[in-house]
Amino acid sequence: xxxxxxxxxxxxxxxxxxxxxxxxxxxxxxxxxxxxxxxxxxxxxxxxxxxxxxxxxxxxxxxxxxxxxxxxxxxxxxxxxxxxxxxxxxxxxxxxxxxxxxxxxxxxxxxxxxxxxxxxxxxxxxxxxxxxxxxxxxxxxxxxxxxxxxxxxxxxxxxxxxxxxxxxxxxxxx
Amino acid sequence: xxxxxxxxxxxxxxxxxxxxxxxxxxxxxxxxxxxxxxxxxxxxxxxxxxxxxxxxxxxxxxxxxxxxxxxxxxxxxxxxxxxxxxxxxxxxxxxxxxxxxxxxxxxxxxxxxxxxxxxxxxxxxxxxxxxxxxxxxxxxxxxxxxxxxxxxxxxxxxxxxxxxxxxxxxxxxxxxxxxxxxxxxxxxxxxxxxxxxxxxxxxxxxxxxxxxxxxxxxxxxxxxxxxxxxxxxxxxxxxxxxxxxxxxxxxxxxxxxxxxxxxxxxxxxxxxxxxxxxxxxxxxxxxxxxxxxxxxxxxxxxxxxxxxxxxxxxxxxxxxxxxxxxxxxxxxxxxxxxxxxxxxxxxxxxxxxxxxxxxxxxxx
Numbered sequence: 287x288x289x290x291x292x293x294x295x296x297x298x299x300x301x302x303x304x305x306x307x308x309x310x311x312x313x314x315x316x317x318x319x320x321x322x323x324x325x326x327x328x329x330x331x332x333x334x335x336x337x338x339x340x341x342x343x344x345x346x347x348x349x350x351x352x353x354x355x356x357x358x359x360x361x362x363x364x365x366x367x368x369x370x371x372x373x374x375x376x377x378x379x380x381x382x383x384x385x386x387x388x389x390x391x392x393x394x395x396x397x398x399x400x401x402x403x404x405x406x407x408x409x410x411x412x413x414x415x416x417x418x419x420x421x422x423x424x425x426x427x428x429x430x431x432x433x434x435x436x437x438x439x440x441x442x443x444x445x446x447x448x449x450x451x452x453x454x455x456x457x458x459x460x
Numbered sequence: 461x462x463x464x465x466x467x468x469x470x471x472x473x474x475x476x477x478x479x480x481x482x483x484x485x486x487x488x489x490x491x492x493x494x495x496x497x498x499x500x501x502x503x504x505x506x507x508x509x510x511x512x513x514x515x516x517x518x519x520x521x522x523x524x525x526x527x528x529x530x531x532x533x534x535x536x537x538x539x540x541x542x543x544x545x546x547x548x549x550x551x552x553x554x555x556x557x558x559x560x561x562x563x564x565x566x567x568x569x570x571x572x573x574x575x576x577x578x579x580x581x582x583x584x585x586x587x588x589x590x591x592x593x594x595x596x597x598x599x600x601x602x603x604x605x606x607x608x609x610x611x612x613x614x615x616x617x618x619x620x621x622x623x624x625x626x627x628x629x630x631x632x633x634x635x636x637x638x639x640x641x642x643x644x645x646x647x648x649x650x651x652x653x654x655x656x657x658x659x660x661x662x663x664x665x666x667x668x669x670x671x672x673x674x675x676x677x678x679x680x681x682x683x684x685x686x687x688x689x690x691x692x693x694x695x696x697x698x699x700x701x702x703x704x705x706x707x708x709x710x711x712x713x714x715x716x717x718x719x720x721x722x723x724x725x726x727x728x729x730x731x732x733x734x735x736x737x738x739x740x741x742x743x744x745x746x747x748x749x750x751x752x753x754x755x756x757x758x759x760x761x762x763x764x765x766x767x768x769x770x771x772x773x774x775x776x777x778x779x780x781x782x783x784x785x786x787x788x789x790x791x792x793x794x795x796x797x798x799x800x801x802x803x804x805x806x807x808x809x810x811x812x813x814x815x816x817x818x819x820x821x822x823x824x
Binding site: 361418424425428 | 476494524525527543571572574590617619635660661679719720738788789790791812813
């Protein structure tokens with residue numbers, strides 16, 4: 287087995303269930319236009335698998351609801367994520383997975399910025415620049431090998447926060 | 461004040477449109493897309509610019525996104541730069557089918573070709589890539605292209621190349637936040653100047669009609685205008701390298717675009733600048749000299765006074781008009797002025813919505 291970048295990550299408890307969003311009275315009113323909020327974005331990305339552990343981004347505390355800003359009115363979203371270690375070489379890939387997930391799920395009107403949370407990665411600037419360069423992202427998604435890796439990480443994206451036992455990662459239990 | 465009126469929306473591409481390029485002499489537009497095709501559009505009737513049709517689709521030449529497209533100066537050939545790392549050269553079969561055929565494929569870049577440009581004479585072709593290099597090709601007979609030089613001084617992806625309108629002088633814009641000026645000395649190409657000032661990727665560049673100014677568009681959300689100072693210039697700008705001009709930033713347009721700027725076009729006919737990017741807005745600017753004596757006479761606006769107080773500012777780009785949501789909620793990746801006097805007030809744009817739009821400047 288190849289050596290893991292972070293051999294021993296801290297695991298956090300994922301919020302149980304399919305969504306951590308509270309039910310609102312308006313939810314059943316189908317005439318009402320439903321603005322997209324940070325919770326909805328968080329629900330879309332929290333179950334993405336980490337590229338090297340059989341755990342979700344939520345379980346590794348890579349994504350947190352409080353680190354997502356949404357302005358439905360201005361069509362803008364900022365997702366900040368926290369790599370598990372400051373020299374994580376997977377940071378760009380994790381950011382790419384988040385971008386692709388949102389690209390596939392959200393209406394195209396949204397402008398999405400993705401960045402490493404300030405001070406949490408030694409190549410913060412380089413990672414952020416790459417993740418927000420649409421030409422590089424477009425080219426990356428035409429690379430079939432890379433796309434396969436991204437799709438593997440996204441395979442668990444609807445699993446409700448926990449991915450262990452679902453994917454066969456390097457240290458999967460089954 | 462002039463405004464921009466939409467003449468037509470051209471639908472057909474099945475993915476984002478990356479680049480639009482006008483034929484040098486005819487009302488014909490080539491556009492390329494993430495759908496791996498080039499489409500050629502023509503006004504149905506020369507007197508009615510609101511009706512356009514797609515007259516050719518160039519497909520099968522590239523395996524990946526076609527990032528850029530450019531007509532040769534004589535309008536006989538089209539060059540395409542693709543993420544598949546190659547450059548395609550296309551020619552129309554005038555005698556029989558009228559279709560375009562790929563007559564040459566230029567290989568050499570290690571990965572995505574981002575931009576291509578023909579020199580004014582058509583004798584040279586420049587290409588650039590994510591592999592950080594700029595290649596200069598000599599156009600020979602029988603669709604032969606010989607690589608004259610591989611320029612490797614940028615430290616990151618090269619996003620765009622643009623030739624001077626009259627001279628064999630090339631500019632390149634990069635992810636390394638700089639612009640480089642390239643010249644040749646007896647077929648030996650070298651970097652004559654590096655233009656520093658942008659704080660992020662420089663996505664696009666274009667020369668003014670004289671070629672003494674260059675405008676650049678950046679992810680730092682500004683446009684900059686650079687002026688060439690020849691040795692012995694009247695302004696007294698130092699030119700440290702013997703015989704070599706230097707380029708200095710003489711204007712910065714900030715607080716206009718609210719996101720990354722992807723494209724800029726400087727009209728070779730009337731001198732207006734068009735820019736567009738991820739804030740969905742097309743903006744037009746007119747460029748003026750800053751008249752310092754006017755400041756003394758109290759004729760300047762507060763913005764102009766502020767501009768003249770910044771060191772090095774010689775020019776001012778004044779916003780003429782803007783079109784919000786020009787492609788709905790989509791990024792606008794390309795804007796291009798019509799290249800000659802026939803329809804100098806036409807502007808083409810291409811966006812993430814897959815549409816191509818034709819606009820006209822209207823003076824009420």
